[in-house]
Amino acid sequence: MKNLVKKTGFLFLAVSMLSLPVVSSALAADTLRPGQSISHDGKLTSSDGRFNFVMQWDGNLVHYQGGSSLWDSDTRGDKVEIWDPFLGRYFYRYAEVLKLDSSGNLYITDLEGRFMFWRADTAAWMEGWYHPPMVVPTGLVGDTLIAQNDGNVVLYDTIGNYNGEWKPVWATNTGGR
Incomplete structure (x- = not known):
């Protein structure tokens, strides 16, 4: 009986751990x-606590100030339908995880990482940001995504050699709130 209670307790713990957001050191x-990601209502919160960048259960990545949405990825309910001829039925993969990879790509995938639903278009964003007479710096790689106290969420190149200055490569453009 004692063994059964122990096993049941461990099973309950294991199942409850599956429902936690995948955050990879980004919790709160x-x-x-x-290499880090957020999913299932995981979020980045500005250091003053006023802004939340949330990967929602419905697959939408939303930037909030309080209860008001400032920006979203427009991936709510996005899914891929996969036909399995062996089983004779469809399977679905949903937008669930925001990832930042080592190449500077910020994107939303399914849990397995097989299908991409949204990607930050850093090239287009930089073309708009670094407009003449500025020149788009070459070799920028986003390595740090920050939910800032000004209401903006910015992907920065913090490693490039720009006299210690971080260079933005993408943003939600919601600053000044």
Whole structure:
């Protein structure tokens, strides 16, 4: 009987752990670094606590100030339908995880990482940000995503040699709130 209670307790613990957000060291933080991800209502929170960048259960990545949405990825309910001829039925993969990889790509995938539903278009964003007379710096790689106190969420190159200055490579453009 004692063994059964122990096994049941461990089973309950294991199942409850599966329902926790995948956060990879980003829990209650304002920063996401390469190799980290957030999912299932995981979020980045600005250090002053006013802004939340949330990977929602419905697959949408939303930036909030309080209860108001400032920006979203427009991936709510996005899914891929896969036909399995062996089983004779469809399977679905949903937008669930925000990832930052070591190449500076910020994107939303399914849990397995096989299908991409959204990607931060860093090239287009930089073309708009670094407009003439500025020149787009070459070789920028986003390595730090930060939910800032000004209401903006920014992906920065913090490693490039720009006299110690971080260079933005993408942002939600929601600053000044």
